[in-house]
Amino acid sequence: LAKTTQPISMDSYEGQEVNITCSHNNIATNDYITWYQQFPSQGPRFIIQGYKTKVTNEVASLFIPADRKSSTLSLPRVSLSDTAVYYCLVGDISSTGGFKTIFGAGTRLFVKA
């Protein structure tokens, strides 16, 4: 059972707002929701994280409804340089009691001029 589900790809134009939604129906009470951005041939880079309601930083906003079964990453006024893969991530407690992180399959965002 996948921990998270995201759209495989999205297209947008420069200057538009882009919203990427991630489903995480089995999220645990203590889990945070974190989003990463990855450019080709680079490691992922942290964008934003939240637990509930809305979080905003200088690059994005994260909306989390009260039931926390989904989250939406919002990128305002995207540019060509925002073309990348965006990953939604939640945590999981392993069978040995340790804590591991599960990346989703990612959403490929392509921004056109």
Add this chain to the structure above:
Amino acid sequence: NAGVTQTPKFRILKIGQSMTLQCTQDMNHNYMYWYRQDPGMGLKLIYYSVGAGITDKGEVPNGYNVSRSTTEDFPLRLELAAPSQTSVYFCASSFPPGTSGYEQYFGPGTRLTVT
């Protein structure tokens, strides 16, 4: 701070050979992770460590081994390389998940080809 460093950047192995991928972080992070990323796919967790001397399996641990003798280093060992292990390997580190969430810092990756 150098952050997370990985060596080598590239490597070609023959089937059955062994190698160790090195990972070092200088941020005093307790948690360290190894992921693999196949072409066009997402990241899959191989192993992770919550501190020196403590490691645990991730989603795809078969064919790999890890050790964590110091806070800074988390090497990944491939004992008998197979073509299925052709991938890009990323090491990451973080503080323990909690009020700081899951912000992980990633290294630049090691591109491994097994032929």
